[in-house]
Amino acid sequence: MIVTLQLIFGYLFWKKPAKNKMSNTERTFIAIKPDGVQRGLVGKIIQRFEEKGFKLVAMKMIQASQAHLEEHYADLSKKPFFPGLVKYMGSGPVVAMVWEGLGVVKTGRVMLGETDPAKSLPGTIRGDYCIHVGRNICHGSDAVDSANKEIKLWFKDAELSDYKSCESDWLYE
16 A cells, blocks of 8 residues: 555656657758759649648759769769769759758658659659659758758858748647
8 A cells, every 4th residue: 555655646746757859940951853843843842841831941943063063962973873963963953942840851751752763652752753763853861961961052051041930830739
């Protein structure tokens, strides 16, 4: 009986550990590649991220230089497809964007689908709009660290908006 009372008393006055709240200010870099721009898919891709609840904090259309693209894809520089990738990415305008939200890096990658559209599920951007891996219409950061690096490469700090969306209270506890 004493043990039971101790357990009950202990439970009543036990402080539950604070929830480990994940930040909803994580950011990712998403780029619509030249084929996505040429095919008129910019609005549809933006719409998917907005409907999911992510917040657009920066966007610009840019014709990236070869040097800029070589820096962006430096980790792939030893791959045999690297020269073709840089040429393709420089073949037309790119829509560069920064999106913000809880788990946006991982969720953004899921929304884009597999790099190879043939392996992408219907409902993903690549699964719905792409056929060939060499024309997969979008790029998404694969980790928070790479997202931060890519954001700094494509945007100046002054180009990033910092605001609270009116939807925020309806998306996050």
